[in-house]
Amino acid sequence: MNEIQRTAAFDPWTESVPLLSKKVLDRTLKRMEGRGLVVRHEEPAVFPRSVTYSLSPAAHDLLAAGSPLVEWAEKNQDLIAPVRRRNAERRRRRQPTERQHDGQGDEG
Incomplete structure (x- = not known):
């Protein structure tokens, strides 16, 4: 993937999409990851833990x-x-x- 990829942490998404709960977003992203549509990137060295998703x-x-x-x-x-x-x-x-x-x- 190139440098211009779509990434989103949870907070900006839940703030910008009305009525979108973190639980629903988490479940949807996990399904999309399981279907090969998104790639999960986790940086455990950062506190609080930083997780981003990009399109596959x-x-x-x-x-x-x-x-x-x-x-x-x-x-x-x-x-x-x-x-x-x-x-x-x-x-x-x-x-x-x-x-x-x-x-x-x-x-x-």
């Missing part, structure tokens, strides 16, 4: 392959958004309400 060569390849799909989605948001809204509305109508689900229904 496979992740860079995946990003390059996925870029055309992302570009297409961005260019076609006007087509995609109404379909997503319509599908979300259908799902909402099919799901029972909480009152129906707990047996109280509308009978009162």
Whole structure:
């Protein structure tokens, strides 16, 4: 990998992404590491322990392959958004309400 690699310690990520807990971030990074998408770098000599993650060569390849799909989605948001809204509305109508689900229904 070259010097320009994406690295992130936990605190900047959890501060910049609302509602992202350290536990969720840790679990996600471990899964990504297990799948070969990130490389974990630990410097135990530093206190507190310093851990960074960088994208693996496979992740860079995946990003390059996925870029055309992302570009297409961005260019076609006007087509995609109404379909997503319509599908979300259908799902909402099919799901029972909480009152129906707990047996109280509308009978009162």
